[in-house]
Amino acid sequence: MPTVIVGALVQGKPNFNTIAYCGVAQSVPPMLSISMDKSRYTHGGIVENGCFSVNIPSEELLEKADYVGTVSGRDIDKSGIFTLYYGKLKKAPMIQECPISLECELVHIMDFEGKNDLFIGRIIETYADEGCLGDSGPEMLRVKPVAFSRPDHRYWSIGGLLGKATEVSKR
């Protein structure tokens, strides 16, 4: 699973929560899904504002990413942990230190009557650090995203290149 930091304003204050329950929901137009515990403080902010950010931390930011996923915004003010900026939607706080941030408009909430809600976000804009871009866009070894495993709750780096799609099977 990918490790991402979800950002939202909660009662006007930026808050963040690190999750691994995230996936692409649609290619065109681009949408993603995040699954979030209904009890999380950030959950309320996403519903309140109808938008959120999905920020991809690199390995270097892992200590802070882990921290915001560990403590609740009900107890700790997380608004000063990262350098923030805003985009088109004005209310989705994004993290300058992350090589890639996705600004999302909430388009659907799915409640399966379980522990989490599934938020579907339409990606309004993508922001990338120029340093992580190659000829065709963001590059894995420059972004250095973090994978996450359960049930052992561990973070992992991305390793070596195994090949390119459609070419691997021609070997």
Next chain:
Amino acid sequence: MPTVIVGALVQGKPNFNTIAYCGVAQSVPPMLSISMDKSRYTHGGIVENGCFSVNIPSEELLEKADYVGTVSGRDIDKSGIFTLYYGKLKKAPMIQECPISLECELVHIMDFEGKNDLFIGRIIETYADEGCLGDSGPEMLRVKPVAFSRPDHRYWSIGGLLGKATEVSKR
């Protein structure tokens, strides 16, 4: 993004499609989402049978995984590529060579009027190769799953351990 092989019967015959648009949708009860192009052959089989499998290939299976994601079941019979087995739902073909397979009941289809449908699957059962299990369940370095990047369409191995959740931020 994670690389997974989705399996379904299409007109009674097992078919497979490798995708990276997959995410956890709910923790309890366990659900996942897969986003699939409406034109894909496997798409029809999932709707037809109301169930599917999500198989996690290890690096060793990448050539075959890439192959089934590259060619269409309309042109090629993929039923003999893997060793198959079935579980509780009887109609979700699973792959013996994959260290982990998730047997899913289709509980929801979301159509955002775009290129893909988002299928929500409730995980009815999880099957794991004993060789990939450690004391607390599947272990990353034994499963050896494959990450996928876009827009460069490349496969990546999982690298080194970066730390454990809640412990990393205490450094």
